[in-house]
Amino acid sequence: MSSSAVPYAIELKSVCKRFGKAEIIRGVDLAVAAGERVAIIGPNGAGKSTLFNLMSGRFGPSSGEIWLNGQRIDGKPAYAINRMGLSRSFQITNLFPKLSVFENLRCAVLWSMGYRYSFLKFLADLEDVIERVDELLHQMRLEKKRDTLAMNLSYAEQRALEIGVTIAGGAGVVLLDEPTAGMSKSETKRFIDLIREVTVGKTLLTVEHDMGVVFGLADKIAVLVYGELIAFDTPQAVRANARVQEAYLGSVLAEAH
Numbered sequence: 001m002s003s004s005a006v007p008y009a010i011e012l013k014s015v016c017k018r019f020g021k022a023e024i025i026r027g028v029d030l031a032v033a034a035g036e037r038v039a040i041i042g043p044n045g046a047g048k049s050t051l052f053n054l055m056s057g058r059f060g061p062s063s064g065e066i067w068l069n070g071q072r073i074d075g076k077p078a079y080a081i082n083r084m085g086l087s088r089s090f091q092i093t094n095l096f097p098k099l100s101v102f103e104n105l106r107c108a109v110l111w112s113m114g115y116r117y118s119f120l121k122f123l124a125d126l127e128d129v130i131e132r133v134d135e136l137l138h139q140m141r142l143e144k145k146r147d148t149l150a151m152n153l154s155y156a157e158q159r160a161l162e163i164g165v166t167i168a169g170g171a172g173v174v175l176l177d178e179p180t181a182g183m184s185k186s187e188t189k190r191f192i193d194l195i196r197e198v199t200v201g202k203t204l205l206t207v208e209h210d211m212g213v214v215f216g217l218a219d220k221i222a223v224l225v226y227g228e229l230i231a232f233d234t235p236q237a238v239r240a241n242a243r244v245q246e247a248y249l250g251s252v253l254a255e256a257h
């Protein structure tokens with residue numbers, strides 16, 4: 001709980017995760033305030049995706065606690081955590097390729113509203129659903145692609161649709177796994193603006209390798225190295241942190257040059 005008694009959007013307390021004998025997450029404490037944008041960075045295999053999997057309920061922690069808006073969520077299934085207001089995107093595309101953009105978004109909205117697929121035949125009547133889908137099409141700049149099959153979209157449009165699907169239910173905490181991976185520099189820049197715009201008022205966590213995206217988007221950066229959180233601070237402070245420089249950022253920045 002934060003000092004003002006407003007609960008953190010997401011809070012990890014001494015979280016550990018083992019796969020067999022391998023300890024992948026080692027006692028992570030992390031508290032993200034509502035409305036903050038946090039980028040999780042670190043070398044390959046540091047445990048960034050595992051941390052997302054723990055927060056979103058794909059795996060339970062081996063020990064420790066995870067809280068979402070003041071409610072304990074570790075041990076709950078992913079769909080329940082989603083209903084409680086946390087939504088995540090995946091590195092690997094999670095769309096229905098043979099459905100149109102409109103239909104992909106409609107599935108996501110229906111799911112979030114608690115409708116089931118057996119209701120598909122009544123869809124034309126569900127005005128509130130269609131209204132929400134139209135809003136998402138507008139937000140994601142996909143109006144002109146409304147009837148295009150997801151598999152026929154450009155790569156950047158597919159990534160935009162994925163974000164639309166992720167935010168469809170109005171979750172307050174959004175986890176995006178490498179949202180700009182595979183994009184060109186100019187696409188990335190536009191996409192950062194889009195992410196910023198559609199997550200206004202939400203809490204955003206991203207896993208990110210691209211330092212341009214990290215420094216362009218994040219209020220705070222969490223640095224994970226071999227399953228340990230070695231820093232959680234503003235971009236300026238993290239950039240200046242000697243331990244981060246030594247463990248990770250020095251080599252990344254050197255490579256970038």
Ligand SMILES: Nc1ncnc2c1ncn2[C@@H]1O[C@H](COP(=O)(O)OP(=O)(O)OP(=O)(O)O)[C@@H](O)[C@H]1O
Pocket residue numbers: 019024042043044045046047048049050051
């Ligand atoms: N389900 C699993 N079973 C066993 N080991 C796993 C599982 N998921 C992840 N790991 C291991 O945990 C370690 C951390 O993986 P993770 O994908 O979380 O790292 P990451 O920081 O996201 O890496 P990258 O930047 O390369 O995506 C790796 O050694 C991986 O092999």
